[in-house]
Amino acid sequence: MSKRGLLAGQVGRRLAPKVTGLAPGLTSSFVREALQRAIRGVGPLPGAAAAADEQLREQHGDVDKAVHEVIENHVRYAGAQGFLTNIGGVVTATVAIPANITGLALVQCRMIAGIAHLRGYDLEDPRVRNAILVCLLGEDDAQRLVKDGTVPAGPADLATGPASDAELDLRISRAVADDIVTAIMGKRLAVTVGRRVPVVGGVVGMGADGYSTWKIGRYADRALLPRAAR
DSSP, rough: OOOHHHHHHHHHHHHHTHHHHHHOOOOOOHHHHHHHHHHEEEEOOOOOOOOHHHHHTTTTTTTHHHHHHHHHHHHHHHHOOHHHHHHHHTTTTTSOHHHHHHHHHHHHHHHHHHHHHHHTTTTTOOHHHHHHHHHHHHHHHHHHHHHSSSSSSHHHHHHHHHHOOOHHHHHHHHHHHHHHHHHHHHHHHHHHHTTTSSSHHHHHHHHHHHHHHHHHHHHHHHHHGGGGGO
């Protein structure tokens, strides 16, 4: 990681506990709403399972290739700031959260849900939905949550383990909300620094969103093992 990226992340983590002040409405209920919209479909985007099945047809039944295409498509979505703003606005019509941030969360949830569907998981299962949200945190934070006991297991085991409960659901949702605030503040700092160089500031957010989506997609690809193989 570059010094700029490390500094951005450190600042974001220091400010993450101030969730309400930084992004009113960015709560556990928002996280669940974004996931629900990602699975059901929103605006021009069909639901996660339908989109994933289309990729599976295009790849002639090759699941691994379909997963790759799902990731690549969502990386492109994440890089399109205007698209994210339009999608995010649908989710946040009644709450004060920046539309591009909510759009990115929805796009990444949809990508992970599509991967989970292709790997044989039931998207209506609360355990699977928790696994999707843990994947949304990325590998490092997901492993930290397991290590400190916030969640009992990694995504694949979480999706197939004992039934989830309200307390676990809330812990996971809060962790995701805090992580989104960390990302908001890190990106804001990176954009501020980038503005010192002509043109750079305008593309920092786009590049950061695309890269983070690619990393999360790759993690979900590794973490959500094929259900039949478990």
